[in-house]
Amino acid sequence: VQAFAEASRAIVGASHVLGAAEDRARYEVDFWRQHGGTAALVLCPGTTAEVAAIVALAAAHGVALVPQAGNTGLVAGGIPDGSGREAILSLRRLDRIRRIDPAGDYLIAEAGCILETVQNAAGEAGRMFPLTLGAEGSCRIGGNVATNAGGNNVLRYGMTRNLVLGLEVVLADGSVLDLLRRLHKDNTGYDLKQLFIGSEGTLGIVTAAVLRLVAMPRERVTFWLAVGSLDDAVHLFAQLRNAFGDLISACELISSPGVELALERLPGLRRPVSEPHPWHLLVEVAWTFDSGLRERVEAELERQFAEGRCLDGAVADNEAQRRMMWRVREGQTEAAMQIGDVVRSDVAVAVGDIPTLVTRVFDRLPTLAPFATLLPFGHVGDGNLHMNFAVPRNTPSEVKLRLLDGLFEEVDRLGGSISAEHGVGRLKRDAIAARKSPAAMTLMHRLKDTLDPAGLLNPGVVLTPRRPFLDPD
């Protein structure tokens, strides 16, 4: 690796090759401090050309690269393997918005742009970039693309995949694949960019993306509903979907323990409705008109109250109230981490199967881990639920794995996904390999071999390397 480090300095400048342990540290552990691994060094190129040169150099020296953007992932997909022989390739310095064309409904952002920066740039141009998720203040576009990030607005605008018009990718041999098309329609052959979206840096390194913008909504109505059961929550969502169609940008489910925990632990939060209820929906609808939507929401809620399915509700009167509602939703994990550990998950089933999944997992809880509390919440409209477990501090990792295994078994029984949006990383690699068909696994390996024959791009992420590794020089 010494020769590689030397040559790297000539490419990116000595100050952008971090070798000392204290300089590497923040890149070697993820944002949540849940996963870590030592790297040989951290490289911080500043341009696509520098990324390309580094990748070519790594190929020549047989050094494995771990691409990393915001480092907010939850599945250890941007964390080195701990052998101390990999190099982290940080894309943080590629942080320019190269172009914004509001009339053409697109902008071009480099991989190191923070998501919030992109949202703001779109907003200033009178458009909206609709990807929104908890980590938006620190996650970066390269990671969003590489993991096909989801978030709160998927119901209306789709995953990151649906928001990418074009990509710039550095391939494993160091060549640059320029797919930076700004066209909304282009059927000229295989859509190569699809290969790289969601491939977690294992098939190529995304350096820039053409992102699709949408019309900016002028009126947004955020409301909180309390219901007595999960069946009612799912049914209420179906009714709202019927009434509002794709004006619904978010529909989040929150459990009673999640709400109570957030209210108890986080300062300044107020209960959105007057008393506790078993389940809650946080819903957001929006349109481009100035007014009239709130009246329609209130009329619909009257109907739902009259039918008895909705027990209580509140419509946010202002941005402060809206933020409060979202803070209760977002804050429950943070609150749970104040009193213990949280075993996170990210599963999906058909929307109608959500009550069955939660009931089955809840029923198994006593035998899986008696001290665990189920804190399900998430994007009910997509069938994507974060079935999290609050457990006492220092719960042994066998117990945590047992909880996840039990959950995954129930997800499997319902034909669901054990990773709806977080991705595979290192964490779920084996769990996924055990679930995919041999035909699918074979094809995934063949794609990896085709795009990265030496296996130097994020090895061990998504797929188990099929070849033994040689020591890099």
Added chain:
Amino acid sequence: VQAFAEASRAIVGASHVLGAAEDRARYEVDFWRQHGGTAALVLCPGTTAEVAAIVALAAAHGVALVPQAGNTGLVAGGIPDGSGREAILSLRRLDRIRRIDPAGDYLIAEAGCILETVQNAAGEAGRMFPLTLGAEGSCRIGGNVATNAGGNNVLRYGMTRNLVLGLEVVLADGSVLDLLRRLHKDNTGYDLKQLFIGSEGTLGIVTAAVLRLVAMPRERVTFWLAVGSLDDAVHLFAQLRNAFGDLISACELISSPGVELALERLPGLRRPVSEPHPWHLLVEVAWTFDSGLRERVEAELERQFAEGRCLDGAVADNEAQRRMMWRVREGQTEAAMQIGDVVRSDVAVAVGDIPTLVTRVFDRLPTLAPFATLLPFGHVGDGNLHMNFAVPRNTPSEVKLRLLDGLFEEVDRLGGSISAEHGVGRLKRDAIAARKSPAAMTLMHRLKDTLDPAGLLNPGVVLTPRRPFLDPD
């Protein structure tokens, strides 16, 4: 091929192996009778298992297969090469809707289902399948997926790619890749289905798809606007987009000659506005509420009239008027074909570049082909325009190619696409190869080699075969 034919009969039954010229004829020429090629035989399997067995058999015998669904393609992507050695694999008999789950927002359709049948099935279940295009009465889902079909509602709902949740694919070796997930979110590894969407049957054969359904709009407002210039048309679209956002499901541009031709030639058509104007927009907005949208449309149109950008307009009062407006839009090509030939195209540029493109091509017309009339129309909101040319009957094909070459040059100058939705097929294969970067072409060939190493799936479509063909036995 004789041994192959023999063995095929054992798989699909003798009556589903068509060897006689008169039986093959309708499969050997496309719907528009523009492209044709002789095949050795036509195979009509009735199940996925039969497709798989046929593909395995073809692999063993070295017989090339041309998959075909509705045969409505415009680029000769489902037509044999004319060597008489290929076999057409028709998917028409795979025409079941396997399942429909309105609450889960999906249905599972086999490749041979006619698009209209799928639309109707969704509608009967109270949902909508939003893909809609001129050929919907005869095109089939397998072809829609294989070509990533676009159509009139792309602005709001995306291309076919955005509407596919899962796929069932027969691979080149005859194995079945079951990716029939009904989940709206699933980030468990490479999204393999993306490979096959838009690959025109060259990487695998789609036998079924899980299709995404959306909420059914209850109020739809269709209106026709007349404007004085293309700049005004593009500007008016931007204003409407601002006002209505993603409630706009279609925004179609139609030229004056296109309107006049349709009115003159097609029986029963009436001019939507009182007098001729240079350019027209046909716009459709829709929402899930029962009423109130028409008033909003009328208020917005008042504003646009007042600003002088919109010269005349009409809102459809009923379904008959709506159909009339669409008939004028759809009928212009049919009308043009009554008096001569039509050179079709399907290009895309950034929306703001549409006026430049049309002006430049119009200016070049006298030198390209003095007797040609430019009939541009299409999906202005996506930047996707069908820049068609009406030419006298029996215009030599050199002249037709010259027109297309001239058009493509202007598209290239603006960084556009020469195939926004129709695909590549055999027709645009060389034109595309000349335009893509070497890196992109290499990667396309490597994907082809990975998925179809013997080159027996639709050879010569999308890509030029890199190996010489051996005679099949």
